[in-house]
Amino acid sequence: MVYEVSLGGKTFALPSLPWGLVVEIQPGLLGWAAKFDFARDGATRITPADLRELGDLVYKAVARSPEGKTMTAEDFADLPIATLDMAKAVQPILQACGLKLAAPGEGGADPKA
Secondary structure, eight states, rough: EEEEETTTTTTEEOOOOOOOHHHHHHHHHHHHHHHHHHTTTTTTOOHHHHHHHHHHHHHHTTSSTTTTTOOOOOHHHHHHHOOOOOHHHHHHHHHHHOOOOTTTTSOOOOOOO
């Protein structure tokens, strides 16, 4: 299965990610998914350090795609990526980690459990 992530005018086709990378990035991405849910209520602040962390997690995933294999972290940082687009990238990356996430209000398994 392939999971698409669109960032900075590029589309990255993510394969299912290897276990070593899942162990490295999934906990942080789940934290971000929760933070973005909390932000919908206007109750969170995101710092530059937070954004750098998110960017690092997303970069590590898209670097595994055919389109990202030759992209350096610096190349990624130079892409014109909106914060909202970075937030939207979290769900397909978590799916590439092997999680099936329920849409808000759908119920189902809690990915944070």
